Amino acid sequence: MRTQTCSNLTFALLVLLAALVAAPCARAHEFRLAAWSDSTQPGMVTVRAGVGEGLATAWRPFDRSRAVRFIARTSRTFDLTRLATEGDTIWARLSNPDPGGTMLVYESDFASITLEADRFDAYLAEDGLDDVLATRRAGARGPGRERYRRCAKVWLAGSEPARATVPVGSALEIVPLTLPGDAASLTVRVLWQGRPLERALVHAWCRTSGTIGPIEPAWSARTDARGEVTLVGLGSGEWLLGTVHMVPSRDRDAADWESTWASLVFFRSSGLEAARAAR
Numbered sequence: 001m002r003t004q005t006c007s008n009l010t011f012a013l014l015v016l017l018a019a020l021v022a023a024p025c026a027r028a029h030e031f032r033l034a035a036w037s038d039s040t041q042p043g044m045v046t047v048r049a050g051v052g053e054g055l056a057t058a059w060r061p062f063d064r065s066r067a068v069r070f071i072a073r074t075s076r077t078f079d080l081t082r083l084a085t086e087g088d089t090i091w092a093r094l095s096n097p098d099p100g101g102t103m104l105v106y107e108s109d110f111a112s113i114t115l116e117a118d119r120f121d122a123y124l125a126e127d128g129l130d131d132v133l134a135t136r137r138a139g140a141r142g143p144g145r146e147r148y149r150r151c152a153k154v155w156l157a158g159s160e161p162a163r164a165t166v167p168v169g170s171a172l173e174i175v176p177l178t179l180p181g182d183a184a185s186l187t188v189r190v191l192w193q194g195r196p197l198e199r200a201l202v203h204a205w206c207r208t209s210g211t212i213g214p215i216e217p218a219w220s221a222r223t224d225a226r227g228e229v230t231l232v233g234l235g236s237g238e239w240l241l242g243t244v245h246m247v248p249s250r251d252r253d254a255a256d257w258e259s260t261w262a263s264l265v266f267f268r269s270s271g272l273e274a275a276r277a278a279r
Contacts (some may be wrong), residue, residue, distance in 0.1 A: 029123070030054055030205075030242050032263045033104055033154035035094075045156065047080075047092040047104060054205040055213025055240055059089045068149075069107040073163060074098040094156075101158020101179075105168045110147040112255055120144025124246075128201025128222065132246050132257060146246075147255040154265040155180045167191055172245050172260040174202070177228070180266035181239070187230040188264070189223075192245055196227025200243045208237040236270035 031051045038044040050057035062084045070081045072094070080092045094102070115123065120143065124133040151170035157179070158164075167175050177187045190200045203217040223229045231241075241264045249258040 029244075029261070030057075030203075030240065030263065031150045031152055031261055032057065032240050032242075032265050033091075033106055033152045034238075034265060035104060035154050035156055038093075043096045045094040045097055046090050047094065047154070048089060049091055049106060049152065052213070053215045054203075054217060055207045055238065056215050057213055061087045061089050062091050063087075066108045066111070067106070068109050069105060071105050071168075073103040073105065073168065074100060075160075075163075080104075097156045097158075099158055100160035101163045102156040103163055103168065104154045104156065105170065106150065106152045107170055108150040110149045110254075110258070112145075112147045115144040115146070117141055117143055120146070127244050128199075129244070129246050145249075145256045146259055147249060147251070147257075148259040148261060151260060151262045152265075153263065157181055157267065167194070169194070170262065172197075172243070172262040174241050174243060174262050174264040176264065176266075180264070181234075181268040184234050185230060185232045186234060187228055188241060189227045190229075190243055190262070191227060192260075196223070196225070197245060198223055198225050198227060200227070200245060202229050202241055202243045204231055205240045205242075206235060206237045207240075208235070234268055236268050238265065238267050240265050 029051065030053060031049070033047060033049050035045050035047045038046050048059050050059040052058050064081070064084070064086050067081055070084060070091070072078045072080055075098070084091050121133060121136065151172050153168065153174070155164050161179050164176050164179055167173055171193060173191045175189045175191060177189060180186055188202070190197045190202065200223045202221060202223065204219040205214055206218050207213050219231060221229050242262070244259055244261045246257050246259040249255040
């Protein structure tokens, strides 16, 4: 009896472990840039990139073969690709960032993936890709053959609005219309190939100081005819906005569908308004 009990317990633990491992893999798709002050080096900011569900992120090593563009935009544009170290999870180190603000931008090339049909359809539903889901349901519903790329930005706060609000020219881009983190609301515009993208589903996650990154979004909404959506009630913390757009693949040998993922990260300080009002 004891042997049987132990066997059942072992089997249950294995099932639980498999579920814990498989669950993040089934949903782990948000890609973001992150930039934090280095506590060991005053005035230094370290930049990383990671993928995961929401702000629950696993940091990725820099892969030069995947990088199409990695830049820092201030009053000028700097190419960070030449400075990044292959295989390092710290992608860049910035000394005394420009007080006017810095927009860090990363774009990847395409990578391919194939998902089982139900899993692919569930991901389409989760990310609001209704047109693609309807097309699949109306035709032959096979495995999801997809190739995907990333367009990520992180804003290092500063005083020059244009550095944040002028598009950087990515294929898919979340563009703030005011300085991110400056107020308790923020309107953003989603651009696809430089044009407003209507009905794009935008998710937002927030992590407060000292907390583990949340998996579920704190807020979700679709863009209007101008490609715009407004977040309200922004609290303090690290904010991640994400969206995805999918079209038929231009390379049908590689995949049936082609997705582009965009993200924008910024920070909102709890004492920001009070500090400015005191000036």
